[in-house]
Amino acid sequence: MIPSISVVIPAKNEQGNIGKLIKEIHHSLxxxxxxxxxxxxxxxxxxTVQEAIETAQQCGxxxxxxxxxxxCGQSTAVLTAVKHAKGDWIITSDADGQNDPSDMPNMLxxxxxxxxxxxxxxxxxxxxQDTAWIRFQSKFANKIRxxxxxxxxxxxxxxxxxxxxxxxxxxxxxxxxxxxxxxLIKTIDGEIVIHQVKHRDRxxxxxxxxxxxxxxVGVVDIMGVIWLQKRxxxxxxxxxxxxGSQKDI
Numbered sequence: 001m002i003p004s005i006s007v008v009i010p011a012k013n014e015q016g017n018i019g020k021l022i023k024e025i026h027h028s029l030x031x032x033x034x035x036x037x038x039x040x041x042x043x044x045x046x047x048t049v050q051e052a053i054e055t056a057q058q059c060g061x062x063x064x065x066x067x068x069x070x071x072c073g074q075s076t077a078v079l080t081a082v083k084h085a086k087g088d089w090i091i092t093s094d095a096d097g098q099n100d101p102s103d104m105p106n107m108l109x110x111x112x113x114x115x116x117x118x119x120x121x122x123x124x125x126x127x128x129q130d131t132a133w134i135r136f137q138s139k140f141a142n143k144i145r146x147x148x149x150x151x152x153x154x155x156x157x158x159x160x161x162x163x164x165x166x167x168x169x170x171x172x173x174x175x176x177x178x179x180x181x182x183x184l185i186k187t188i189d190g191e192i193v194i195h196q197v198k199h200r201d202r203x204x205x206x207x208x209x210x211x212x213x214x215x216x217v218g219v220v221d222i223m224g225v226i227w228l229q230k231r232x233x234x235x236x237x238x239x240x241x242x243x244g245s246q247k248d249i
Contacts (some may be wrong), residue, residue, distance in 0.1 A: 005032055005088075007035070008038050009081070012043060014095040015046040018055070032108070035087070036085070036087060040065075044067075066084050078092060092161045094160075099160040120192050122195065125197060151183040152192060171184045172184065
């Protein structure tokens with residue numbers, strides 16, 4: 001049985017993309033009655049919020065929009081949305097429309113088979129619709145990250161993931177943490193499942209990332225995640241003794 005779902009989207013100046021994305025999510029997940037969309041507006045200066053509200057009203061889908069007073073970055077925007085989400089499972093997605101919501105039902109079916117309470121169904125964009133230069137940056141960064149972290153994820157930059165809300169809120173927060181979710185989840189003995197997904201061209205606007213903030217700034221973050229991995233202790237419980245009644249605790 002699939003629990004309640006919150007589709008979490010960090011958005012900054014995505015007018016022209018966010019409306020279509022909401023319609024596609026609503027259509028793809030219409031068989032899941034316990035579904036909502038949660039958008040963090042991360043300091044947009046266009047009509048992103050108004051477009052999202054109008055589209056949700058037209059579709060009749062549940063929507064929350066939390067607006068930051070100023071831009072705080074993608075990781076902070078995602079965490080804000082997760083904290084406000086009502087669903088037991090979080091589906092993360094980028095706001096630019098390059099993630100295809102039609103992949104979400106299959107990913108939910110995969111998630112339903114996972115026995116571990118902590119998990120991440122991580123999207124893998126095997127056929128990326130980006131420039132050759134962006135694909136090179138991503139491939140290079142992923143190789144470095146995998147060599148240092150050993151998280152087994154071929155595409156850490158894919159925004160499409162499924163993670164239990166309780167799991168997400170256990171993770172340490174830092175800027176750019178969204179790029180290291182599988183590695184962080186592995187530190188709490190979570191299970192990582194790679195799922196191939198589609199990737200599409202951006203139709204409107206330009207990316208908020210460039211060569212510097214996409215790849216090179218991640219070196220410092222990788223060192224931080226390695227530190228977290230090495231400092232994490234995983235106790236093995238030998239025995240549990242319970243004395244007296246627990247009904248009042």
